[in-house]
Amino acid sequence: MKPPESHRDLLERPLFAHLATVGSDGAPRSNPMWFLYDPETNRVRLTHTKTRHNHRYLKAEPRISMSITDPDDQYRYLQLRGEVENEEDDPEGKFYQLLQKRYRGYTTDVQDKDVRVVYTIRPTGWKSRPVT
């Protein structure tokens, strides 16, 4: 379940992914998120905190979807479906800082590192538009 070559740049560039989750009430939620895609393992990683609603939701329903549009051409986009394969603490905020570097170009002290977690997402399907 590799991403389409034609849209790989959307995973490489520091764009926001819109993360869809299902809440405890069964209704969907959508939130813009930082992410990191690792082509070697074909996994997407997200930073989150244990204090947000989504953390509880993802325990109950680990399936997610993400969509990423190209800001230079919003008709060009990539959709991922997947599920949370792993969740681990980020007690020193290292993964958060990796994303800070990717998105902001610099790192700061991670104030909420006590509650920071890393989700690893295993892709189960990709969709892209235009198709090539």
Place this chain on the structure above:
Amino acid sequence: MKPPESHRDLLERPLFAHLATVGSDGAPRSNPMWFLYDPETNRVRLTHTKTRHNHRYLKAEPRISMSITDPDDQYRYLQLRGEVENEEDDPEGKFYQLLQKRYRGYTTDVQDKDVRVVYTIRPTGWKSRPVT
């Protein structure tokens, strides 16, 4: 359930909304979509077709969520939760053309007008970041 004044521009500008729905398998989906917000009725309208998966999903689960980021500052965003209040055919593609005009500045013949529908979304909650 009116949107926060501070983020009203995100509804007025022709930005893409990322629409989260719940599929028939209970997993979420995320798709970028055109939309139109009407401040008088406080409703969001979307154009869709009866041939897409989301059409079937929304019959079973009318609750949705949408997130919209500001392309000039992606840390600024608006999230809507709501539900499909009404669905109606768009046999002449008029609503589709209204959105074409909004997003592309011109209209074309609507090839798939036979299957075009308009969803009216009633907001049940708004979230914005930064809060003001």
